[in-house]
Amino acid sequence: MTTANPNIATMKQSMSSLNRYRESLQQLQGTWDNLSLLSQLSGTGTDMSETRQAFGKITTDVLDSLAQETLNKTITAITAKAQVAVDIVVRNLFERTADIGFLSTDDNLSNFLDKHLAGLAEAHDIIQLRERFNEYVQKYSVYFNVILLDAQGNILVQLDDTNPTTQSHDPLIKEALHSNAAYIEAFHHSDLAPTQSSSLIYARKVCHDDSDAALGVLCLCFKFENEMDGIFQDLIGKNEWCVGLLLDEQDRVIASSDHYQIPLGATLEHAQGQDWIVTRFAGRLYLAVTRETKGYQGYMGPGWRGHVMIPLEHAFEDNVANIIAGIDTKLLKKVMRSPLLFSQTLLGIPKQAATIQSKLNQSVWNGNIWQKRDASHNAQQNNFSKMLLWEISNTGFKTQSVVEKTVADLYQTVVAVMLENSRFFASLAVDIMDRNLYERANDCRWWALTATFQRLLAKPELSSQEKSAITKVLVYINKAYTVYSNLVVFDRNGCIVATSNPAYQRMVGETITADWAKAALQLRQSQDYVVSDFEPSPLYGNQPTYIYGAAIRHQEQTVGGIGIVFDSTPQFSAMLMDALPHNADNDVVKGSFTLYVDEKLCVISSTSRDFAVGSHFTVHPELCKLTPGSTGFDIALYNGNYYAVGARASSGYREYKGAGDNYKNHVTALIFIPLGKAADINAMIDSENLLQQNQFKPASNMTTADNAEEYATFYIDKHWLGLPAAHIVEAIQANNIKPLPDTSSVLEGMFKHGDSVVPVLNLARLTGIDFQAPEQDKQIIIVQAGPKLPKFGLLVSALGEIPAIAPNAIEPLSAFFATINIPAEGIAKVMTDKGENLLILLSAINLITRISEAAQQANSQTATSPVNTDEMLEQAA
Incomplete structure (x- = not known):
């Protein structure tokens, strides 16, 4: 999907969340224009052109990305629906192609057609065949009519006695008569169903087993609508x-x-x-x-x-908040920083916006310092300039906030897509399973009505030839229905008389002691069936599976039973594989996996080696306790990875496992879609947390005291420190600090400032604060306590506010600490937007002394290359 599509612009107009953010940013752009003009007129010394351009580019990028992800969310959802709609119906129709192939070989049909051709068919023959059709449709309820026609297109027997058609001229009949294909499939208006505009009909000629000569045609009319x-x-x-x-x-x-x-x-x-x-x-x-x-x-x-x-x-209604409402916010924030879901460009947008704002704050901070020194401004001008500078900073914060909210919306949209996908594909996995097993319940009941089984099992004892006849039928069925590993027929005592799989021929003569076989022999109705627990069976190589069973009855007496052994290992695996999500290249999403889990939390099947069949499921087990048909999703941390986990509880298909079905089996499909590695996410979060930006709000604590002095504040990690604003030259960002060999660690090095080379003091090392300066864009404050004193730099974490503090509000440091190792002269309680905070006020003279002491210490420890501290300071001055 690409934004080059000309329809993108049209669709953006329908994206409500995108338009909200765009309107907010447009309003801020107007504010920027006004502030830029006022700044130029007032001479604050703050150039906002670079900031405006930087924010302009980043907002364009993030709005474009949000538009793309909003589009992707909708496209992903409707694409999955379109794919599933056609694939599910094709799966269903595949079963129909097997149905027509098997039913057309039913001896009851060929025997009836023989009688018809000989002129011997009577009314009771028609009634019996219609009853058989009714038995069939009771089990395979996807059909609304079963029709048997002769070679001239005359309808001989049909289930729907309201159908007025007695002879068909549908070309389908002629095609079936002259085709050896396993099935003929047609979708059009047909006189076989004259009241319907179009009908989906499956047809095949009816022959004797040993001949291709057509006796007639069988049609199955599918309930397509x-x-x-x-x-x-x-x-x-x-x-x-x-x-x-x-x-x-x-x-x-x-x-x-x-x-x-x-x-x-x-x-x-x-x-x-x-x-x-x-x-x-x-x-x-x-x-x-x-x-x-x-x-x-x-x-x-x-x-x-x-x-x-x-x-x-x-198409783009904003429902993201509803989707993620129940997700743990801590987990959500984690996956919203996942490199697996987002490009480094997108992940870096909040940091980029914060950096832009940090640089703006540095300009505002410097502007305030310079206003204090500019004698050409009177007090009124200074106050106006200060208010303007703070408003510039505020507008930057508002812009940054909108960008961050837009990015958060973008991140949440992507995560919401993953969560919705997990729920959708879990639902697909359950639907595929329920529809598949519906056919298995039908098959066992229908095959139990096979005349050969009924007739032979009614005998007191079976000969080898008769057992071979039953085996032949089972083998024929199993070849047509490959979802079964084995089919067995057993007598009224549970003794196996035939199997379809030669590998189990040795079990003929053995008695099945499993509960499902005993229960099958107790059934009395042709609609009844039983299913084993998902458990190991000797009929499936002692591996766990489901076995569907039904009673074989003759003249109102149970004469035996049939068990159809579902080939669960490959079949369930194939179902789960078909439910896995795919990427744009139609490849399975790497790292995703699916499972079927029963109500005992036993794994029935899995596409992951971590969840062996029969093992106990422990990852978000509450998702396996959903009511039938309901769905759920969550975020899980498993094996060091975050996953979107979707779940759907089985509710059956049509009458299978429905309200009128005695068979209940609570199975949940779960799908795990990777959201990222925990180690990668944590590493990114940790690296972002190390970066401290210039984040300060307009000072609301300006005292009206005449003798109040402004203090320029800054941070060393979380510690708040300050110097008199009159002692500050400016704040800059530097990458060219040159370390001095064999000097104390409190000296970060030297760097050029204007025409001078100044030493840089590392306050963190001096005071023992655990702070690691960034590799790039180190924040340096240039200090000069007086015109005849040397300049020096302070390496700090971030810049703070510039409050005005009266002398009587400053407490000596000795009032708080008996002994101290901080070059400070006092502490002041200052009100900030976060409440009252303690500000440690440093002494520039003391800092110069510390620099001198560090240089002298280096002199005394280095005999080969002495360092003259006074000369160094004089040169720096």
């Missing part, structure tokens, strides 16, 4: 403005989540080959994305595409 309504309901919340759509190959709408906004049959502009487009429909601008299906096990569906549109005026 009903299915899409369910998909859109899961994807799009009631309060969301986006519209979910499916487009056919001609870009016509074949499914819509909102027929009032985008009706069926409308032809739309697609966004294939582009991340997104801005398009117009029915007089309204929309942001739109289009996605091709990724397919499923080689099946690519009918050629449909997922398409999502959102009205431009609602």
Whole structure:
């Protein structure tokens, strides 16, 4: 996604948070213009042009970045919906292609067609076959009709007795009769379903096992509109403005989540080959994305595409605060400094803004010093200039604040996207699982109705040939349904009579003692089924899995049962892999992983080696206690990494695990999306904390006492110190301090100031304060206590306020400390914007003495290269 797109400017107008910040900055720009003019007229000596330009550039950068991330947030959300909409339906239709292939080989159909062709079919044969169709649809509830036709297109038996069609001329019938394909798939208006504008129908010819000659055609009519309504309901919340759509190959709408906004049959502009487009429909601008299906096990569906549109005026509604409301603020602040989520440029914007403001404050600080010395200004002018300087500083703070708030909004937007993604893809993982296992519950019940199983198991004893007949059917089924590792049929005593997997042939004759098999033999209705716990089974190499079971009944008597062993290891792994988020290059987001966890916090499947199947899940276990269908997310610290963790509790699909289903199994899908390494984040935060900027507010403590003296204050780490403002030349930032060999550590070195070379005193080392000066832009205060005294520099952390203090407000240092090692002459209690604070007032004369002592000490310790302190100070002066 790139800001070069000409539609970006149009979309920015719809970004409410962006416009709020832009308006604030525009107002501040007007203030800057006025202050610049006043500053020039008053002669404060403060040049704001560089500051204005620096703030102007940084605000442009941050607003552009916020616009891009706001766009990305929306694009990410609707792209995921478009992709899932088409992929979920394709997964579903893949199962339908297997259904038609298997059901068309049902002996009941070919036997009926034989009777029909011989003129022997009777009314009760039709009734029996319709009952079988009804049994089928009760289990595979995605179909609204099952139709059997002869080779001339005459409808012989159908489930829907309200359908008026008795003969079909749909080309689908002719195509199926002459095709050996496993299935024929068609989506169009059909006389097989005359009341529907379009129908999705799967067809295949019906033959005998040993012949390709068509006896007739079987059609399965899919509940397409009903299915899409369910998909859109899961994807799009009631309060969301986006519209979910499916487009056919001609870009016509074949499914819509909102027929009032985008009706069926409308032809739309697609966004294939582009991340997104801005398009117009029915007089309204929309942001739109289009996605091709990724397919499923080689099946690519009918050629449909997922398409999502959102009205431009609602595309960027500011809901970030609601998303992150429940997240721990400390964790949130941590991940908002993550180098994994943000470029160094974006992460550096707050520091950059603070540096700009710090330099501005230095100019204001110097301006105040210079105003004091400028004899050409009278008291009234000085007061005006001082107020103007403080207002300049205040405006800088306001600008910095807006920049920081904009950046914070930017950071929160990105984190919110990650959290929403985690919840969305966890929901996808659960949906894929529930839909898949719905088919497993259907399969076991339907295969239990296989006539061969019913007829043979009704016998008191089975011959080897009869067992082979059952095995043959199981092998045929297992080849068509590869999600199973093994299929077993057992008799009324639980004794295995056949398996589909040759590796388990040795178990034929053994009795299944597991609870699920015993429960299956107790079932009395064809709709009933049982599922094992997720536990190791000898039918799955003693690995944990689910086994679905149903009773095989003949003439109202249970004669045995069927167990279908889900191949859980690869199948669950594939489901979880399909739910992982992808980056712009369509690669899985590095470091992300997903899990299925049951209500006992047992890991069912995982894409991470850290969470072995069967292990106990302990990372945010409360996310596994959600009510069915509900979602949650949080930020977790795991193995030294921060993650966005999304969760969704299983709620079933259609009737499977629904309110009317006796089977309940609480499974939660969790997805972990990396937000950054804790060590990297902490290192960045620590480095930022070491940097102390010139942060001071306008002095509100100016005394009216006639004898009050202004003090220029500064900080050594967190310690607040000051010197008489009259003794200060200026504050500068220097990088060219030259260290002196073999001198005391309290001397930082020498550097050139104007025409002089002055020594720099390191107050932190002198006073024992733990402070490490930065490598670059060291803050130096140039001090000269009198015209005949030498100049020297003080290495400080940051500049402070310039309060006026009356002499009687200064307490001698001896009143607080018996002995001291600080070149100070007193302490004053000063009111600041943070309350009353203690200011240590230093003596410039004492500081000169300390410099002299340090130089003399260096002289006495260095015989080979003596240093003449007086000459050094005189030269510096």
